[in-house]
Amino acid sequence: MKKCFFYLFILYSTIAFCQDKIYYLEGTLGKSTIFMTIQVYKSDKETNLTAVYFYKNSLKDIKLEAKLKDNNYTFYFKPGDVVTEKFYLKKSGNNFEGFWYDAKEKQLAVHLEPVNFENYTSNIKIRFDDERLNLVKYKFLEFKKQKTTLYNNKEIVWYSEKHCDSDFFRLGADFSEKNKTVINPILEQIHIQNTLNQLNCSSNFEYSNGQGIESTATINFLNTNLLGFEIFASYYCGGAHPDFGGSGYLIDLNNGKQYEIDDILAFDKSVTGDKENNFDAFSKYRTDYFAPKLLAVINSQEHFEKPKNVDDEPCDYTNEEYWNFPSWSYTEKGIEFTPTFYRAARACEESFLVPFEKLKKYKNPKFPYSL
Structure with a gap:
């Protein structure tokens, strides 16, 4: 495990060193509002690009292959070696202008400019700089009450999220107001992070349907002081193989402390x-x-x-x-x-x-x- 952390440190250190520029953009594709991240990496021999975008109405990432020649940016989505959409954009100052085409060469105008993050401030924690557009996604999340269950004769309220498969719980009416005030914001934070992970789960091989992570939360312990639960997830977000794993939580109902x-x-x-x-x-x-x-x-x-x-x-x-x-x-x-x-x-x-x-x-x- 120590070796894994070391490799991750080297990986992110190398990326930070080689990375030339990141653009966080918002704008329009035809009549639709979109957000895009473009990362430019330069070495002595070549320039590499990565690009990801999502629509405001879906929030699901679409990963694009990318090319740069002079000041012309080409992005395309090619599942199964068939190009289903592509962007031809030119950078002008901090803005990007150009056109988007679908597989039938339908053309729509594209205008992108830097994201004004002052419009998307929040108190959620963003783990890496290249996930800054999570701040945007967070603003548009919509949680809805789905059902109530009982555990040890206490009401548990389950919520779903509009844009993807992401269900999680909050403490219900049978808990004290103090417990709910302390614990429900923590549970909401976990739900938000799980939802953002789901929306970010995408690959170059197919469009995301918001189901790449199959997650199950199970409450395993509850008394007057402690809440214990586990989140087990199996996921495939591109790459060579699917993966799975579980995470246990034990939270103090009195003060919100999370015990490892x-x-x-x-x-x-x-x-x-x-x-x-x-x-x-x-x-x-x-x-x-x-x-x-x-x-x-x-x-x-x-x-x-x-x-x-x-x-x-x-x-x-x-x-x-x-x-x-x-x-x-x-x-x-x-x-x-x-x-x-x-x-x-x-x-x-x-x-x-x-x-x-x-x-x-x-x-x-x-x-x-x-x-």
Whole structure:
């Protein structure tokens, strides 16, 4: 995992170094309002472009192949090696002017100018600069109440979003006003980010239908102080292979604090959850203490056996490396852990429930509640 973070750091550092210009644009394609991001990368030998645009009425990304010659920009969408639409644009100052054509050579005028982000301010967190148009998408999101359910006799209200498949929940009428005031903005933030991920999920091979990420949220724990749930998603947004994974959440109903697994369990006094500011210490704790001790606890009930031939039987649950960064879910009966395998062996990722009784002696002293 540490190596993966290192590669990502190198990747984004390289992009930032080579990147010459990013244009965030808004304007019209015929009578439709569109938004576009154009990124220009220059090296000693060549200039490369990437471009993505979306319509205001759909918000779904369309990824374009791109070429630049002199000051003329050509963008086209070519699923199945058939060009279904293309742009011919010329840059004039900060604006782009030109025409769009469909597969039948229907022509529409295009005018684009820099986005005035003062019109799209918000308090949502944008993770990378090249997602700044998420601010635009956020303004046009429309959430609608879909249904209500009960969990532990408490009302849960589920919402959907107009432009894509993105369902998530909020606390309902049975919760105190304080709980709803503290927690529902956090749940809304998660829903917004999931929705933006869905709208951004696109490829060069086909038009997005807003269903590239199949996501399921499951509430697994609820008492007077804590809300636990898991989001499991399988997704394909272009690239070589589909992928999947789960994320566990445990939120304090009283103050909104979101607990990570290292906030809950401490297998050594060197425990740290500070992977952003001190990744070396975080990684060392996970490798030296977390993984071996968690595996020992799980193996005491599962009795794993090392495969005789790992090449033929890749599901080696005795390998501590796969337990360094497991996904987890806080449930009514205990904590479920799922080891993280390499991509080719992702089918090995099975969940194992560890009852609270077996974890009590490892409770982090700073975690304010009993297991």
